[in-house]
Amino acid sequence: MTVYKNTYKAPSVPSVPRDVHLHTPPEEYDFNFCFEVKELRSDRLELRPFVPSLHAQVLADGIAKCDPGMTKWLPRGLNEVGDVCEWAEVTIRSQPSACAWAIYTSPPGSETPVDPKDYVFAGTISMINSDVGMMLSELGWILILEPFQRSHVLTHAAGLILHRILDMPEEGGLGLRRAQWFATSLNEKSKAAALRLGFHLDGLLRSHRVLGKGREGVRPGRKGDYLEDQMTRDSWLASISWDQWEGGAREHIDKLMARKK
Template identity: 40%
Template sequence: MSAEEYEPNFCFPVKDLESERVKLTPFIPSKHADAFFALTRPSYEYVPFGPYATADEFVSILVEGRIHPNPESVLFAVYDKTKAPETGVPDGAIAGAIGYWGTSAVNLVTEISFVLISPQFQRTHVTSNAIGLLLHYALDLPSEGGLGLRRVSWQVSPLNGASIRAAERMGFKKEGILRWHYVLQEHKQIGNGPERREGDPKSNMLGRDTEVLGLCWDDWEDSAKGLVNAIMSRTS
């Protein structure tokens, strides 16, 4: 399917989201998959999915197999606009992907997920700006160009301290832990210990607890919006 024919299957309108230094644009496999896969691979160590051996595998299993068929989810390609001078491309360089998951138009909630930023762009403005753009679109009122959602979640392995710190830095608050939330793929080595019941139907697969953090509309209006704006505008 050509880029012109590809339509995100999402329960809300999908559009480009842009700050001074980062741009998010709907992930189109024919346009973005090869460029994304050519990057230094992001870590899949703490998540239930991946890694993927080829760009085609990434598209067929994650993008087309899990995200695109589900109207509760959407994926964006992340561009670092500060790389425009060296690439000669107005959008700059592709730096990874990020998206929404578990979105409900009925309950006005979503989760920021699929945070797959290449290591060469980590510890820069890219991740914070990408998260900030998704927060603004989700939590700003429709009169401000947003969706007016009431809650954004961030779900992560309790062992992934870097991800937890990144979420807290952007205003998310810890809410609790979902124990034994996922069965991990057989090759995953980081998860709940080997203690499982005799007769467990997936005894060769570790489990994963999930730490839940949340950022709600009242947090956003009270202080988090200003915090996020300050982080996004920081240049050092």
């Protein structure tokens, strides 16, 4: 029998301290993102690049005050500040394809314009799976705290990211060709939000991902395989391409963002 040399070794899962970058000054924090990192603003909201020393504690505190079901569909838990620091390092900063923003807006119930310096933390949103060569990026890790749900926050945050992805550089964007939105097929709220924002359904990817232990999927693992105790996820995929953006999707999102409620 012929023997074929194969020296591959599976990469080890990175181990990071629970307080990784929790005390790193903002000016020393390296985002390690494949595109320029900048603040994004609308007339009602700001997206500030996520820095653990500024935002990890407020995110953990915000989640602690919300219904536990709010994070049901996230790939990992963010229940403590250590969880947030690990997520920011392993899932976001160590991946050049990802960058997270902290969402800031006026306090709940504000009926008059609020100076941005008085904005409060409302959640997170990210660009993930960004690809310079393929000219695409994905909206992900969208977490809107309960006091800001059913408000302008998701529309403005997602709208700003869409403008960043699909607008041309002279308009302040990256000039990419595709923005995409993945969701587990079980997350009806996420799918409805994407369609409302103007995304077009591409299809369903069956058995697309193996979920972490304890995470809910559409079917159990395959009996006898090496991850049989972890469920399978079907992924719902939608997108906005550059021609759809210029053909009406940009106007649609701008109209949504112009609404007062």
